Amino acid sequence: MSCSHLAQVREYPNQQQMIGQSKSKILSCAGKPMEERAEDKWTFLRYYREAPILEESRPVGKSSFATIRHGCWATVILADDRIVDVHYRFVPPTFDASNDCEEIFEPCIP
Amino acid sequence: MIAKKFLSPVFRNVHQRPRSVAFLRKAEIGNRPAFGTMSLTRSWALCISHVLFLSFIIWPSDAPALEKYGRPLPSLEDASGRGAEESLFAGYLLTGVFASNPSFAARPDNTGLVGLRHMLHLETDLYKQYLTFYTDQNFFSDRTNGWIELSEWDGTYALTGVLGHFNWRLQYERDVPIDRKGITQEYGDGLVTAKFQAVQDLPGWHRRFPNQNLSVYAGAGWLFHNNNYFARPDNTGRALFRYVAHADLDLYKNKIVLYGDVNVFTDRQAANAVNPTELDWIIGLAARWQNVELAVYHEQDQPLDREGLVQKYLAVQLRFSFDISKRQLGIGVRKPAATVQ
Numbered sequence: 001m002s003c004s005h006l007a008q009v010r011e012y013p014n015q016q017q018m019i020g021q022s023k024s025k026i027l028s029c030a031g032k033p034m035e036e037r038a039e040d041k042w043t044f045l046r047y048y049r050e051a052p053i054l055e056e057s058r059p060v061g062k063s064s065f066a067t068i069r070h071g072c073w074a075t076v077i078l079a080d081d082r083i084v085d086v087h088y089r090f091v092p093p094t095f096d097a098s099n100d101c102e103e104i105f106e107p108c109i110p
Numbered sequence: 111m112i113a114k115k116f117l118s119p120v121f122r123n124v125h126q127r128p129r130s131v132a133f134l135r136k137a138e139i140g141n142r143p144a145f146g147t148m149s150l151t152r153s154w155a156l157c158i159s160h161v162l163f164l165s166f167i168i169w170p171s172d173a174p175a176l177e178k179y180g181r182p183l184p185s186l187e188d189a190s191g192r193g194a195e196e197s198l199f200a201g202y203l204l205t206g207v208f209a210s211n212p213s214f215a216a217r218p219d220n221t222g223l224v225g226l227r228h229m230l231h232l233e234t235d236l237y238k239q240y241l242t243f244y245t246d247q248n249f250f251s252d253r254t255n256g257w258i259e260l261s262e263w264d265g266t267y268a269l270t271g272v273l274g275h276f277n278w279r280l281q282y283e284r285d286v287p288i289d290r291k292g293i294t295q296e297y298g299d300g301l302v303t304a305k306f307q308a309v310q311d312l313p314g315w316h317r318r319f320p321n322q323n324l325s326v327y328a329g330a331g332w333l334f335h336n337n338n339y340f341a342r343p344d345n346t347g348r349a350l351f352r353y354v355a356h357a358d359l360d361l362y363k364n365k366i367v368l369y370g371d372v373n374v375f376t377d378r379q380a381a382n383a384v385n386p387t388e389l390d391w392i393i394g395l396a397a398r399w400q401n402v403e404l405a406v407y408h409e410q411d412q413p414l415d416r417e418g419l420v421q422k423y424l425a426v427q428l429r430f431s432f433d434i435s436k437r438q439l440g441i442g443v444r445k446p447a448a449t450v451q
Contacts, residue, residue: 048195060371063246063266096310
């Protein structure tokens with residue numbers, strides 16, 4: 001089943017390139033996460049990026065047009081100090097904010 | 111144990127990347143209980159009807175997931191919202207110079223020629239994306255009167271919101287002269303637009319153009335209150351309806367954007383009140399770096415149903431944005447959770 005209102009979360013270049021990187025590497029390039037949790041052998045790093053308002057609101061004529069504040073959560077999952085997966089989630093889920101999650105890892109890409 | 115129970119099938123072999131991705135995708139799109147953030151009931155309801163979909167978005171329920179797993183799974187609590195990262199208020203300062211201006215007036219009575227433009231935009235979400243308040247305070251100077259002294263103040267106050275692909279707006283605008291007495295223009299309008307976003311709505315776009323996007327919105331509005339808001343650039347008629355269209359062509363990762371904007375007015379005093387009488391169009395190119403944007407754009411306002419004054423200019427403008435999140439003010443920040451080993 002699919003629901004057309006939800007923006008589809010796909011695979012993205014920066015997301016894919018993070019797989020296999022170490023925890024110290026991601027902390028050095030993506031910065032400190034909003035949240036860090038550990039359970040058993042899994043470590044979860046949670047990042048968030050809000051879309052810049054310059055993207056969302058544009059001056060037109062003598063006023064402006066505001067669309068929608070949006071952002072993206074990126075959850076990095078590590079096992080044995082290596083990234084095994086990166087999970088994106090859009091906020092709101094109806095708006096494709098993949099570029100915001102990708103931007104989180106932009107400094108990590110050589 | 112929780113992580114083991116639900117993640118070990120995925121990461122049994124960390125080199126089995128496709129399987130892992132497929133699992134996550136499934137969780138993201140529909141099978142959310144795999145990560146424990148949404149109930150099966152919710153996922154099912156999403157695709158039953160749009161009404162139910164909206165209800166669940168407005169009142170998300172994690173209760174069944176909590177019952178099943180005992181507590182929320184790590185890292186995905188509040189995943190449907192922004193939590194403390196939600197912007198408390200945001201905006202930008204804009205300053206621009208009308209590099210070429212043969213005819214764009216510096217006051218509501220069409221006197222003078224604009225030299226500089228300064229603007230403050232402020233907005234805050236009153237309830238997520240469904241209800242937002244924003245205001246624009248625009249100031250213009252007259253290049254025929256020394257460039258610096260302000261000649262016009264346009265204040266805009268609006269409520270806006272988004273429902274799926276649709277955006278609504280209620281706006282009040284008042285344009286007044288500053289440096290002398292003259293005509294004041296004001297209106298209140300309602301506007302509904304529909305939005306299209308290529309990366310989301312065009313299958314295959316993301317694969318072909320991973321760093322580009324095309325966003326378009328278009329719609330119509332009604333000026334239900336109008337005090338001297340004219341229907342043509344020569345200050346004749348009274349505007350009644352407006353038809354708008356806007357396109358942003360993101361050329362590279364939202365850092366270089368080509369944009370166009372069209373605004374059409376009708377005249378409530380004309381024989382046909384839905385017939386366009388004025389066309390305002392803009393084309394521009396913007397380059398962004400972090401919280402700064404430099405844009406070059408051209409605007410032309412012209413009558414459509416008769417000959418008359420055409421107002422046009424070419425401007426260069428800078429925007430500096432700011433964004434204060436709830437976290438920055440210590441609002442909604444949860445205490446760090448204990449690490450489970």
